[in-house]
Amino acid sequence: MTTRVLLLGGTGEARRLAGRLDGDPAVEAISSLAGRTAAPRPVPGRVRVGGFGGADGLAAWLRDERIDAVVDATHPFAARMTGNAVRACEDAGVPLLVLRRPGWTRGPGDDWRRVPSLAAAAADLPGERVFLTTGRTGLAAFAGDDRRRFVVRSVDPPGPPMPPRTTVVLARGPFTVEDEAALMRGHRVDVLVTKDSGGAMTAAKLTAARDLGVPVVMVDRPPVPDGVPVAETVEDAAAWLIHAGPLMPGSGGA
Known part of the structure; x- marks a missing residue:
């Protein structure tokens, strides 16, 4: 059995994570794009485009697709999508990781x-x-x-x-x-x-x-909801998916 992963994408980190997982026989990654950009950059592997119909629709989709884990790699300001992902994963019993690159830091000479x-x-x-x-x-x-x-x-x-x-x-x-x-x-x-x-x-x-x-x-960016694990790099997100105990095949979804 393979681990089925939903990548909520649209960022460079999401594309790199999809590329990292593409071809791994132990993982089937599905990248989801909101569809707001007319010609998005290509993403490796399976891709779906469009919304889910809020948290309830996403939870139903996770169950129907027998998803084992979700990585929210959307834009750091996509607070509504992150909130929907948190609620949907709680409802469907699916582990969630938020992939967020660190924010910028003011340096000498910056105003x-x-x-x-x-x-x-x-x-x-x-x-x-x-x-x-x-x-x-x-x-x-x-x-x-x-x-x-x-x-x-x-x-x-x-x-x-x-x-x-x-x-x-x-x-x-x-x-x-x-x-x-x-x-x-x-x-x-x-x-x-x-x-x-x-x-x-x-x-x-x-x-x-x-x-x-x-x-x-x-x-300032909105905070990640309390209690949700966060990875700052693609490497950390891949390690969470591949090595974390809760993500063994068949552990989530149905």
Whole structure:
């Protein structure tokens, strides 16, 4: 028998974990993508796209598919999906691991202002020309600001609501420090707003902001629910799946 694993994905860590497990005869990994990006990067192994219908729908899917373990490797700010995963796994009796890369750490020369939410960031912006890197779903918090100019970068065109004075840059990373510095200079950016996503893939903008003397409004990530085990690396998540006692084949699901 094999261990059947659901990977709640959409991040680089999720893709790397799927690649790590792909081809392992002891594990069958199924990656789930929300389907919000029109052309997502390819993921090794079996992939499903779309929602589950909330926590109840996910719990039913786990039972129907006889899933033995779930790894929530969604974005650190996907709090609703994480909450649904916690409730569904409790209901279905399936072990859950949250894979979260560490957040960013302020270094010498960084001018960061930490805020607890997007609403708090929008309520007290220190600049007039804002590089807004909060993702398409984060634009609504700034939609009422008709005074500042915003630069928004996105893989796919964002829809309303968004700030009325917005320039959209369609691009897919990763971006170099030189790329980020050129964008900030070209648009005369005087403040960067970002979420504390962590990881190296999108950290170049922070280095560019430091080099240019641009302040950063850093939105803190939501906490992982109490009692849920957390891995910070793909290697630790793979070890949890392969070696943890509760994850022997047939231990969860039905």
